[in-house]
Amino acid sequence: MALLLNLIYEPEFLPTSHGFRPNRGCHTALAQLDKWSGTQWAIEGDIKGFFDNVNHKTLANLLHKKIGDQQFIDLYWKLVKAGYVEEGVKRDSLTGVPQGGIISPILSNIYLHEFDLFIEGLIKKHHSTAKDITTRNPVYDKVMRRIQYLRDKYPQVANRSIEVTNEISKLLKERRTIPSRLPNGTRLRYVRYADDWIVGAYGPIELVTEIKDKIATFLNEVLKLELSQDKTKITNLLRDKGQFLGFYFQINKPKESNFTVSRIGNHIRKRKISHNRMWLLVPVDKILNKLATEGFLKNYTPGSKITTSAKTSWIFLSHRDIVSRYNMLTRGLLNYYSIATNRHVFHLIVNYILKHSCAKTLARKFNLRSRKKTFAKFGNTLSSTETQKISFYTLPHYRRLLKWPEHTSLPNPFEFLNWTLRTQYNFWKPCLICGATENIEMHHVKHIRKSNQEAKGFTKLMSRLNRKQIPVCSNCHVQIHNGKYDGISLKDLHTSETKASENS
16 A cells, blocks of 8 residues: 555655655755745744544545545555554544554655645745845945945045044944845745644745644644644744754844955955855754753753763673764764754764763773773773774764765664663674675574573673674575574574673
8 A cells, every 4th residue: 555655646745745755854854944045934833643633534535536446445444443552452543644554654745745735825826936035225225325425535544534434433333233135025935844844934924924824724624633823833033943853943143244355356345244044053952951861961951060971771781882872872963963054062962971971881881980091991982892993983073064965864863772772783793604794683592582581680681681692694694584594503603702691
């Protein structure tokens, strides 16, 4: 069903939709937002409980427009009415798309495609067709003429009186506070990722409020959805920040605008610096709060002194695994926020918070008492002592990338913190069967169900981590599970790590 629906609807979807689509993701949606120069207002939309409130009948009617096969529609009804099991209790699904189903993303996009078309209609209606939607500000031009008059009348600075000099200085300061152009049209823009969407506008606040009301009416009457009035807000991007897909965004417009000097041929021209570019910003406050919640910071409150903390839940891991897990978080954050305007803030987050938290974790593990002794023992990069070393990951600089990364689907940088500690991986080791060094996977010879299940607490955790496990390539792994492997007994295959764990 998912394959068929994707073949039918994917060519119909608009380029403003980015969630759960091939070759699209958070970064493609943010790249579109990054081009919204000159946007003054943002409607930050929030649909109340979208995935749980999709109307089955409305969605069936939408499918009928493209699909005439009644058997397929009957199967759709069985799917959405199947219900789900929660804590051992079967619950009916009166509304919403199937929980966790692989067909849910495409069904959600089909449903919200109608919303995309509605917004496209609003854009065609209110988006000015003229190339230039601003006019010269007469107040600004008046000040400019007065400055030019005084400079022409008194070309020599030495010949100017104090009154003339003071007047020119006052006019120059006043000029920096006056916009050079005034609005003479409107612009509307739109981007959506799943049920998270933004409408950008340039124009009067009355128009923005009218569009928000029209959106609420459409969602309620056509799609049977409710716009959350508490979470849906209109943001003035010249004063405040909006939020979208883990980024802050705003138009950074200072109270006073400076001038830049450029040479065109033999002429030197002064031009007012434009402050219309969209800024995508790292949400430092949210990241610090998340690091504090996950145990990387100690007793953190916003605005207070930052004190790093050891990640005590990782102390029982090997040196290599500890550094590797810190690197997962570091790489995840740097990759996701690679295009952020203020990417330089990762000097604090990576080079201090995460690096020193890693040092404290290693100090606790090896009883080194202090970070100073840890850095003295393992070096500034906290390198492991194995043959193939692993070091704490940092970058030579944290300037924003000028080109958007090619990968479109990036996971939540903090997602791996939810992984269960079921295995210690040796993906850097060659396959013990054929010696291959690529596509390495872990095969568990001694399963969890065969390990000591009666143990409790730390003993039970260690029994799970130390069960027999060997690195094999994907081809050998398939042969093992298909019963085609006929070499030396798997329990006799050893690495130095498995020998050490079994002896301990």
